[in-house]
Amino acid sequence: MKIKPLYALMLPAVLLSSCSKDFIDRPSLSGTTTGNYYNNADEVRAATSTLYSGLPWRNYESRAQDAIGDVMGGNMFTYTDVEYLNFSVSSASDRVGAAWGAFYKIIGYANVMIKTFEEKKAAGGSASYLDPAIAECHFIRGTIYFYIARTWGAAPIITDPGATALSGNFNIPRYLQKDVLRFALDELKLAETGLPESDVPGRLTKYSAKGMMSKLYLYNKDYANAKAKAEEVINSGKYALVDDYMGMFTKMSLNNNAETLFSIQHQLAGDPWGTGNIKNPDRGAGALRTAEADAWEMYIPSLDLLKEYEFGDLRRKWSVMEHGWTNPNWKPQRANAPKYNAFMANGFKYDTLQPTEDGGSLNATRSNIIKYFAGPGKSFGGEAVLGQNSGNNVVLLRYADILLIYAEATLAGAASTSDAKALEAVNKVRSRAGLSPRTSITQDNILHERRVEFAFEGDYWYDIQRQGFAKAKSIIEKQNRGTVTGATYLTNFTEDKMFLPIPAGEIVQDPELGKDPVPYYN
Amino acid sequence: MQYYGSNLVGNSQYRGNTKTSNNVFGSLYAELQFTKDLSLRNELSYSLGQDNNIAYQKAGNVGSTSFRSKLIDSRSDSYYWSLTNYLSYTKNLRKHGIQATVGHQVQNSYYQSISGTKVDLQANIFDLNTGSADQTTWGLSGGKGQWAMESYFARANYTYDDRYSLSASFRTDGSSNFGPNNRWGSFPGVSAGWTISNEKFMKGPIANVLSYAKLRVGYGVVGNQNFPGGAPNPAYVGAVQFFSGPVGFGSSNMINGIPNPNLKWESVKTTNAGVDLGFFNGRIDATIDVYKKVTSDMIIFLTGPNLIGVGDQWDDLKAPLGNAGQMTNTGVDIGLTTTNIKKGNFSWKTNVVFTQFTNRYDKAASAASALDGKVYYNNYLITHTTPGNAVGSFWGLKTDGLFRTQAELDASLPQFGYKVNQTETWLGDVRFKDINGDGKIDAQDYTFIGSPLPKFTWGFTNTLNYGDFDFSLFLQGSQGAKAFNFLRWQLEGLNNAYTNQLQTVTDRYTEANPNGSLPRFTNTNKNNTAMSDRYVEDASYWRIQNITLGYRLPKTLLSKVKISNLRIYGTIQNLKTFTNYSGYDPEIGAFNNSIKLMNVDTGHYPNPRTFTVGANLQF
Structure with a gap:
């Protein structure tokens, strides 16, 4: 028997072979998995914190929010997003794809958290910290579907991305706009139930949900509910207008101020x-x-x-x-x-x-x-x-909005109102701006107030759109969309411009999107 | 809008990147010879790697633009070892030859990395300690990962009389990449060979012409466990991800992706047949192989339309990895080596290789899914592979020239719902084909617009030796592949007056240049920038890949200084490429190593041209 040197190596080799049962069992090195994490409030709230962050929101808030909310709405001029200035947006347009991707990405984040936290609860996790977190996810999901319903009208609804992806069945239809709105409202109701009365600055509370619901009810022209929800927010006494209007958007020290109901952190x-x-x-x-x-x-x-x-x-x-x-x-x-x-x-x-x-x-x-x-x-x-x-922070819902929703819901489609509380709400907003109080208000008064109050906050297009096509057309076509060297007025605003087209690539992958919408609820 | 023209050349003087890599590798072995026929070999291999990458921006001014200095110092190291035991048995009994091996192998790999960023470096010194003390400007991130594999294998070879050979092998591999349900994969293989030229009937005069002939057939399965870039590993549990900086309210986390406990090995079944032929005592050698490779259970991200909410980008909720679909490659490889001249101390040899294959995506994960590749923050779909097409097929609208006359405009179909006017569809815009014939152009007219795979590739090498001089010339080419030049989508986009464009845009359609080759400038619609065959180009090329000239110094001279061999040589690599492709380099490869984005040019480093002068020295 001839033995070459280094036979000492043999020993560890034999040893290793014998204990190899666990050798290839290598879970992630940090060791954190959905199975062994999320066992206390801090761990769970650090996950929902991501839903408030720019990570998933970025592709909407940066540019798409401007192009859709303010360029289309006639508040901004641009040489870059000219399609939105001219309403020549197509399924190949950049911001449409960016907003679509961002919205459904946020929904994906929220979906996977709801599923994970529900599983943790089923496995014995405490509802005391899991339920409020699940409610935060419902708020985000409801809010985003509200955005989607206003931006595209009929749209797909996804609640379990993992199951959808694993199924390989991507033939997902568009659901009727009214069903997307109903889904959004149901989500906000879940949020209203599950969110706490109060929390640290910036975190969502019951009143954030009530506020968003009032905005959705107003979009649906459900004035009674819009007024009731706005009133609950007002009567809570938790919110106030901030004197330093400019600072709310430009000073970090005023992030999550007393006026904020929801903002991107x-x-x-x-x-x-x-x-x-x-x-x-x-x-x-x-x-x-x-x-x-x-x-x-x-x-x-x-x-x-x-x-x-x-x-x-x-x-x-x-x-x-x-x-x-x-x-x-x-x-x-x-x-x-x-x-x-x-x-x-x-x-x-x-x-x-x-x-x-x-x-x-x-x-x-x-x-x-x-x-x-x-x-x-x-x-x-x-x-x-x-x-x-x-x-x-980028503010998506603030108290001034609630006040103006309250006033508009009180007006409830009438020609004008002198309701004292409605006037008080509008005049609070006006007095901060150094303007004289109104003694009666019309729909146009409120639209005007909303336009200047929320200018460059990505909201005005939706205000125009919810007026219906005829009024939207007259508003749009009266706007000067040009420059100091030449005024430009649109003359060809058509009804198909009321909603944005679905990105072309999405229709290639999911041809159902090119077909007529179907009901989500039977 | 204020446009400030960046001085790109000036800017580049202030930026840089230095990478230093150290690698140590080697192996140790021991061998026990039990009997004359039976031995055990035991081998330890290892490799250690260390990388340090320094990326910097120096402080300075180009015109009135000032740069803030910045240093990104990244370090990573990796450790790998494997331990293999083989038990080998060899026996030759008269005309019978038997070889058998059984073995076991374990492999282990670990890596870790850390990266720090600081700004405002004192005196532009590239040391993290010179950076600003303001912690809000700092960046710090790190990562680590591991992987392990265990394998058992057996192989047996039988030869008879140098004429027949038969071999069979079997291996079972277990990888930490997969969950307990599907950790192990088994991969068999068999092959047989017949050396015809060793048969009696091939001896005699025919051997002067056909001096060597061998037939080979084989069938084998190999496993693939590699994940696409960016995939969480392991993928069978839902990992929690932490961020490198503050997110949301501060320290946040995120569920990294959708786990798939049923993920399993991808397998490639290959059936092949080949023939090796030698003529005129080695003056001509030829090898021909035909094969069929069926790749099943392909490991890919199960991404669909963005609306599902999962993806494969860094900030996406990661789509589950899945075993989706099957593809087949069928091909032929031909190699021919000839010695054209051999006279005295002069010889000239030629080697030609030719490769042709076709690829077909046989089936998708389900009837309602496809393989889709997207670019530009996942915004644009440019490949869409449905069963029956080649993987990575480009997908988009078909163009039909430009609208150049009012009559053409009058006859136009609505494109994306546009009307005919200056801000929507107008003179100088691209006209698209109505593929589905519904009288309008929209996403449903997207269709196959080219395959990224070549029809064939070839290589051609000539080697000349004359006395102590040697010279070789290697040409290489690829024919018929298409490339999606996404860079042109930006650089010939003609949709933004404030971004730089290629010089070719000077020949765009204008009233004064109605025959311009490119569409008009317009920033009010997407007629000219919708994904279409406008950006698909022929990426066929051939190139002078290598030229080498060498000279061996005479032995008589060298023996005096006790050198046995000294050869000096010069090499030029990648001297010249002949192509109609308009980008930098038609050899593009796959973006992010994704089969969904092959030959998609989003800007890539061209192959470098290298000049080498060297010496081979032996004592």
């Missing part, structure tokens, strides 16, 4: 992508671009919106920069730009006469958006900005 960070608010550069005036803060003013105020502000409405200077607007704290500086630096040395002034390369501003509507623009960066006297990221 952002962190001042660029990693992971979307955790920061990336609306900043799309809105910021190019004159304020610095090494710290990107700014390329992709969206600017429309001329029509500027015309909408009443004389003396403070919201104009809180929402829009125009010639003469100043912020003495902002002192941006640039390399190799002595004239620019001299112009900015004593603080920023929006100046349409100064040459643009030296700090002036001269765009197509001679104005820029302030909402969600945090300024030139911390070193230059602004809020902290990391390139494209700011840390401002």
Whole structure:
């Protein structure tokens, strides 16, 4: 028998072979699985926290929200999303695909959490922390389906992505818009039941659900319920209008303020992508671009919106920069730009006469958006900005909305109302803006108030759309969608523009989407 | 909108990337010879890897644009070892030869990584400690993973009289990639060979012409356990994922994906037959193989339309991995080596290889699903494979030229619901074909617009030796594959006045240039940027892949300095490519290694051209 060296190796080999039963059993290294995690409130709430974050919301809130809510609504002008300015949106359009993908992604997140937490509950997990988390998911799911129903009308409803994906059956139909809305409402009702009376700032409560329900009821023209739910929010005494209107959108210190019912939570960070608010550069005036803060003013105020502000409405200077607007704290500086630096040395002034390369501003509507623009960066006297990221939350539902919903639900389609509580609600919003109180209100009064109050918050298109085609057409065709060098009025707004097309790729993969919608409820 | 033209060349001077890799690998073995015929071999192999990647942005100014300095320092290391035991038996009895091996192998792999980011480096020094102390500007992330496999295998070989050979093998592999239900896979194989030229009837005069001939047939199954990029591993339990930075209210987590406890091995069954032929005592050698490979239970992400809410991107709820579908590759490989001239100290050899195969996706996971590839944040579907087509088939609208006259516009069909006017469908827009004949152009007219697979590929090598000089020239080509040039979707998009475009857009349709080859500029509709064969190009090419010239120094000279052999050589790799493809490089490969996105050009590093001068030295 000839033995080569290194026979000592034999021993471990034999040993290893004999204990190999567990050798290839390698669960993930961090060891956290849905099976062994989510056993206390912190672990569960850290999961639902992701639903509030920019991670799943990013592709909607950044640009799609602008293009659909404000460009189509006639509040913003843009050279980039011109299709939305002209209502020539097609199934191949970018923002349509982005919004669709983001909405269904958020629903996917919420779906898998509901399923997981229900399983944890069935396995003995405590309802005390699982139920509120499940209710948070229902709120998110209901809210998103509400967005989907308003954006596309009839649409698919998915509740178990895992089972759908594993089944391989992707022939999912569109359901009637009224059924999508009913599904959304049922979800919000579940949220209303399961959410707590109060929670830490920013977390959803019963009143967030009631508020969103009032908005959905109003969309359905169910005025009695809309009024009742709005009233519950008002009577709770938990909410108030914030004096610093401009600060609500531009100061991190005012994130989750007393006016907020629901907002997308952002962190001042660029990693992971979307955790920061990336609306900043799309809105910021190019004159304020610095090494710290990107700014390329992709969206600017429309001329029509500027015309909408009443004389003396403070919201104009809180929402829009125009010639003469100043912020003495902002002192941006640039390399190799002595004239620019001299112009900015004593603080920023929006100046349409100064040459643009030296700090002036001269765009197509001679104005820029302030909402969600945090300024030139911390070193230059602004809020902290990391390139494209700011840390401002994006507000999706706030108390001013509830007040105006209440007033509109009280009006309930009548020509006008002088109901004292309705007037009080509207006048609260007006008085913050420095405007005189109204003594009676009409539907147009409220639409006007909503337009300026929520300008650049992605809501106005839905306000126009819920007026029905005839009124929507007259509103749209009266809007000047052009520039200072040439007004543009649309003359061909047609009924098929009331809802957006479903992305083409989705129809290729799911041909049922190209067919007529079917009922979801029998 | 304020446009500030970036000076890309200037910017690039301030950015960079350095990667340092260290690898150590080797193996140790021991062999026990029990008897003359029976031995046990025991082998330990290992490999250790260390990578450090430094990506940086230096502070500085290009014009009035200032850069904030930034350093991303990433390190990772990996450890692998395997331990193999073979028991081998060899016996030769007169004309019978028997070889048998049984064995066992375990493999273990572990990796870990960490990456730190800081901004505002002092004096542009690439050291994380020079970065800003403001923690909100920091980035820190890490990861680790492991994998293990255990295998049992047996193999037997029988030969008779150098004429007949028969072999059979069987292996069973267990992988940590799969859940307890389906951890193990078994893979058999058999093959047989007949060396005809060793038969008696082949001796004699015929041997001067056909000096070697062998027939081979085989059937075998191999397993594949690899997951597509980005897949959670293991995939049979629902892992909880944590983020590298603050999310939502701060520290958040996410359910990483939908688990699939029933995921199992993918298998590839190959049936092949081949013949090896040698003529004129080795002056001409030919090899011909035909094969059929059936890949079943393909491991892929079960993604469908986005509306399902699962996907394969980093921030998606990961779709479950599944064993979806089956595909078949049928092909032929031909190799021919000839010695054209051999005279004195001069020789010239030629080698030609030719490969042709067809691919067919036989069946999908269900009747209502397909393999779909998407790009641009998952927004655009560009491949759609239904059974019967080649995997990775490009899918989109078929173009039919441009609308160049009012008469053509008048006869147009509504495209995406557009009317005929300047902001919707107008002169200079692409006209699409109405594939389903319903009188309008929409998503239901998307159709097959090309296959990413070549009709055939070839290689052609010439080697010349003259005295101490050697020269070789290697040409290589691929014919008939299509590429989806997604870069042109952006760079010839003609839909945004504020992004850079290719020079080709100067020949776009305008009133002054009604015969322009590209569509008009328009930012008000998607007529010209809808996914279509406008972006599908012929990616056929041939290239001078390698030229080498070498010179061996005379032995008489070398023996004086005790060198046995010294050859100096120069090599040019990838000298020139001949193609009509408009992108950088027609050899594109698969985006993210996904079979759903083969030959999709979203911008990729072209193959480098390398010049090498070297020496081979032996003592």
